Amino acid sequence: MCWAGARVVAAAPQSFMLRTMGVSADYLNYVLEQLSALPGVTHRRMFGGAGLYCDGVIFGLIAGDVLYFKAGSDNRVDYESRGMDSFRPYPDKPQISMAYYELPADILEDPEECAAWARRSLASADAATMRRPKRAKRSIRKG
Numbered sequence: 001m002c003w004a005g006a007r008v009v010a011a012a013p014q015s016f017m018l019r020t021m022g023v024s025a026d027y028l029n030y031v032l033e034q035l036s037a038l039p040g041v042t043h044r045r046m047f048g049g050a051g052l053y054c055d056g057v058i059f060g061l062i063a064g065d066v067l068y069f070k071a072g073s074d075n076r077v078d079y080e081s082r083g084m085d086s087f088r089p090y091p092d093k094p095q096i097s098m099a100y101y102e103l104p105a106d107i108l109e110d111p112e113e114c115a116a117w118a119r120r121s122l123a124s125a126d127a128a129t130m131r132r133p134k135r136a137k138r139s140i141r142k143g
Contacts (some may be wrong), residue, residue, distance in 0.1 A: 022048045022049065023048075023050045027062065031067055031108070034114045037115035038115040041118075054122050059122040059124075061098075067103045067108060068086075068098075068102055069118060070122075071099050072125075072127055074124060075117075075124055082104050084101045084104060085102050087100040087102070103117060
């Protein structure tokens with residue numbers, strides 16, 4: 001099954017795509033199958049789409065049957081050099097984007113390459129988590 005045609009969704013106006021950010025079960029299963037070379041990948045439904053996790057770390061998003069991987073300083077150029085768009089969650093605020101970029105169709109269609117790009121995204125997600133300061137635990141006052 002080839003999902004290269006799923007990108008057609010992005011040809012619609014951006015506001016339409018973002019209002020219909022759901023993910024079909026067929027597309028989600030296809031993505032998980034393509035990532036089968038990366039052990040421990042799970043998904044969670046969120047905000048009408050899905051988050052992709054490996055060992056509890058989020059590294060990918062699916063919205064509108066489009067797959068986005070986390071990008072950091074080490075791998076952002078891979079996406080930008082191919083002209084891939086970043087994930088923009090708000091239709092009324094196109095200037096706001098997240099550090100997730102659309103995965104090129106040819107990479108998604110090749111399970112080994114897809115897993116390799118996912119590993120780099122996971123490394124970016126891990127690095128971002130390490131840079132965040134730990135939040136102090138709030139104490140609960142009684143009385």
